[in-house]
Amino acid sequence: MANLLSKENFAKIGEFIYRKSGIYLEVEKHYAKLAKYIDSRASELELDSFRKYFYTLRFDDREGVEFQELMNAITVNETYFFREKDQFEVLVNTILPELHKRTPSSKPIRILSSPCSTGEEPYSMILHIVEENNIVNERDIEVVGIDIDSKVINKAQTGKYSDRSIHAIPKNILSKWFDKAPFGYQLGEDLLGSVDFQVANIFDKAEMRKLGKFDVIFSRNMLIYFDDASRKEVAMTFYDMLNPGGYVLLGHAEYMSRIVSVFNAKKVDKTLIYQK
Ligand SMILES: C[S@@+](CC[C@H](N)C(=O)[O-])C[C@H]1O[C@@H](n2cnc3c(N)ncnc32)[C@H](O)[C@@H]1O
Incomplete structure (x- = not known):
């Protein structure tokens, strides 16, 4: 098979990907995977050089399909x-009991899972809320999940999960909300549709603005793929998207104090939360 991507062109497309998505690719770690993808995609599009593929990606992609x-x-x-x-x-x-007390009951409490990948994170929020929190009977709680990858969002909407994906759910909760299926487990009708899933790029300011304001943002295990400048930009986007007093939670290996100083860090048990 042709090898269309030279190391020099890796730097070019790497810069393009970084600028558009914040994802920082390193030649040592990512060259082989990207080269394989470009060979196969260029062949599908009947393009015989990197130059033609890159032109299509940058200038001939009005619907954003190639990106x-x-x-x-x-x-x-x-x-x-x-x-x-x-x-x-x-x-x-x-967090929810505190927000419930100080938010007028006519207003929904809004939670964003950004990024949500195939939906396990926002559905885990919902499972905890329905299992442990009776606030849900007294007011609206909206959960929105976004990801840049349309494939994972499509999968999230089906509620179909593998055995590996559900392994940490306690058995009683699993049997209550899921049905056993040939592929693993199917999220039951009661919760399917309880998350508003959308394809969105965290660096696209217009897309982010359209999502509206939130009271809580979970952003776990995405910032690790970004460099310092992109992390800072994302942290400030979250700051703008939060209602006053709202919270951000990051992954265990991610620390807001290393990124920006606009949030107040609080420790609840062993968990760090960041308040606007
Ligand atoms: C490792 S998953 C994390 C999923 C979940 N938050 C968790 O911790 O289990 C990282 C996700 O970040 C998404 N992502 C990467 N760059 C993004 C961007 N610029 N905007 C939105 N999502 C992005 C990827 O598509 C991927 O699904």
């Missing part, structure tokens, strides 16, 4: 239900 294909190919979507479970406990036991 979407590229994003779907390079993102790392690893996730599972109840990952870093203590954060969901803090959400239902500390």
